[in-house]
Amino acid sequence: MKTQISNRLGVAHVRDTVKQFVEETLSREQAMESLQIGQSCLYDLRSSYLAARAAGLEGAWLPGRSGGNRKGEWPVAEQAFLTRALVPPSGAKPYSYAFAASELGRRFVHEVDRGQVRHWALDHGLRPQRPKPRALAHMRRWQRQAVGELWQLDATPDHFLGAAHPVLHLLDMLDDCSRLQVGCRLYPRECIPAYLDFFSRAFSRYGLPLEIYVDQARFFRTASGELT
Secondary structure: OOOOHHHHHOHHHHHHHHHHHHOOOOOHHHHHHHHOOOHHHHHHHHHHHHHHHHOOOHHHOOOOOOOOOOOOOOOHHHHHHHHHHHOOHHHOOOOOHHHHHHHHHHHHOOOOOHHHHHHHHHHOOOOOOOOOOOOOOOOOOOOOOOOOOEEEEEEEEEOOOOOOOOOEEEEEEEEOOOOOEEEEEEEOOOOHHHHHHHHHHHHHHHOOOOEEEOOOOHHHEOOOOOEO
16 A cells, blocks of 8 residues: 555645645745655645635645555666666766656656656665765965965976977976966976976076975975975
8 A cells, every 4th residue: 555645754744845836935846856756646735735725724734645655666677777877887977866867768768857766766775976075186375475485396297399209307487476487497307406407597596485385296205205
């Protein structure tokens, strides 16, 4: 026997949701998702509620036998498809509930909405895995206010002279305040002698900065692993 909607969700919740739907403060899709029912059941409840309100019995209205659970389990093939779509193997990107509902209609001619797929997934212990938030590549900070407070250093390896030539390493450095390029030079390798030459050229021409912002390369770490 179908579990009645009032037993599943409570009369007060059903009555308030239908009232908001009638008064158009809830959309059809929102009401269907809140009550976990389909469109036909929602409109049955709406008709029953309006009849009770017309008779002055709005406060005593009960859902009655409307809005029971939908039909039994979906076909095995559809369930297998949804399982693969929502929790794909090999780390593939899962379908959204909306896209899974669209594909279910296209492949199996089973018209359902996003809310129905979501409730099916929750009932079967499935839900799309949300990707972990990506850590920021660099710490956000305010730009320095004076020239010489901070220089930003970066190293980029590439075939700067063409694919037929070996990879060269571009060392580039900017003043954080003025954005002046205080150093830019190609080196055969990114190594300590290259940095010593690069820094000496920049210091000789522009003086000493208070700080240099570098990456996490091993060149700037002590034997214990701390940044120098």
